[in-house]
Amino acid sequence: MATTEMYNDGVAGSVMEKGMAICGEFGGVKVETMVEGGDAKDVICRMAKKLGPDLLVMGSHGYGRIKRALLGSVSHHCAQNVECPVLVVKKPKSSLSTADGH
Template identity: 45%
Template structure:
């Protein structure tokens, strides 16, 4: 089946890299566009009058890490003529779904798990939420 616009969700995890590589194979067709979506999500930590501000040194390390993820994604899509990287913000599942709808994507490709079981337990599975709410097909890569 040929797709016109594939969105690959990428968070730097090993399974998201596998999903990105699968999306590259699917998008390697005449006229197909690939968008790699990386979501920046930093939840606010606050408890009744107390808050947490990330120290500047930690913010710099996070920025370096995220820049490295973007470079890795750019390497993976370098040979595709119609490809781009979109850096999104907000809750990951919501950001992915909204971007896929806004860009008229006809397939979302993502890994089955991202940053680990603790985050999944605390926030709910991003891939599960996307599968349940997407208006287009979703390919989950293990």
């Protein structure tokens, strides 16, 4: 359990650092971060209600229809259940590298 918690803390810290760095590129953007436990869609919706953000920005795994049907979509659930606008950012498709980089 302790090892898993340390790993999760490390991942959460890394994600928050990256997010803060990206947001730091845009002047005047207020960012709040926190780490909560539980079902992601429920925690995100609860925090959005509590904090009342102007915009909720979320990432997407980009699952296909079958995986999304089986696993559910956190971003879709949140977009349907929070009161603020939601921006879903898709993970870039990994390109197959060629010799000339195209």
